Amino acid sequence: MTAVEIVALHASRVHAFEGRPSDGPRPDPEPVGRSVVEVRAGKGIVGDRFFNHPAHRKGLVTVIAAESLDAIGVTASPLLTRRNIALRGFPIDTLAARRGTPGSLFSLDSGAGPIRFQAHRPASPCVWMDVVLGQGACRGLRGHGGVRCVPLDDGELRVGPAELEVLSPTLL
Template sequence: MAPEPGTSWPVEVLHLLVSSAHAYAGRPADGPGEVVTDDRDEVEVVEGRGIVGDRYFGRRAHAAAAVTLFAVESLEHVSGVVGVPDLDPLLARRNLVLRGADVAALRGVEFELRTAAGSVRFAGRRPANPCAWMDVVYAPGAFRAMRGRGGLRCTPLTSGRLSRGPAVLDVGAPVSPAPR
């Protein structure tokens, strides 16, 4: 169920991941390539294009899903299911890792993330479904445990800077379908 427009949640931005290359390509049995991650204190988001420096930045095929959100609470659930403590949230390869946000509830709504460095408005689009690589990079069973908890793909509706630390998530109105 989508939150009411005008709802605000205090959240914490734990990680701002910029990844210039894919790491999980091919067959999981072959193992990942070099996992290139840049966990930044601050990122620049460009309207309709994504996060500057990220592998999906400005790619037309990914315009409606240029930025991914992930709730660390989802990974804590996975950790409990697979029996492995302290799973690294960066291995899920989501751009914005938040604590305190009901990420799934943001699907189909417009929302703004306000941080000390600035704010960006997003349209919550489709789920960021996990893949079989989760069983390789985390533990057997992680892929299944992460189903329905893999995060959300979003379109940036405004440009701005975001920073790690305390933030506020403001929920707006429902969004129209993504352009094709």
């Protein structure tokens, strides 16, 4: 069990990073930062653009370590990465599947009970990161852009103190 802090939760119904980066991101019709999100097993975060989206079955929820942003000098909100969960206190990228190895099974508990997640592939950064976070962010986040996951339980996550537990380094 590792004590972590959930520093940001993101849920947006729209894709802001479509089209050409030089045109800038589309504005969200509603605030994307949340203090609480509902997680549904096999579906993702209620209200998010990838919720129950067939094309994203193995990447319904994305998690990034806030330390990855600190390491490249980003002081902007982690919400700009459009990752669903930004946490501090654990190297989340180590849980991703790598060349023939499965991703880890882990749980997050922010007080309402643990929610298990199956980690899959890394959430690779794109050129949009240079637009919203600053020049060099895309390159700086390579290998540290977070991990794409599938929730295995229903539950609720809140911004604030939480516990992360790595349950298994293999798929269920």
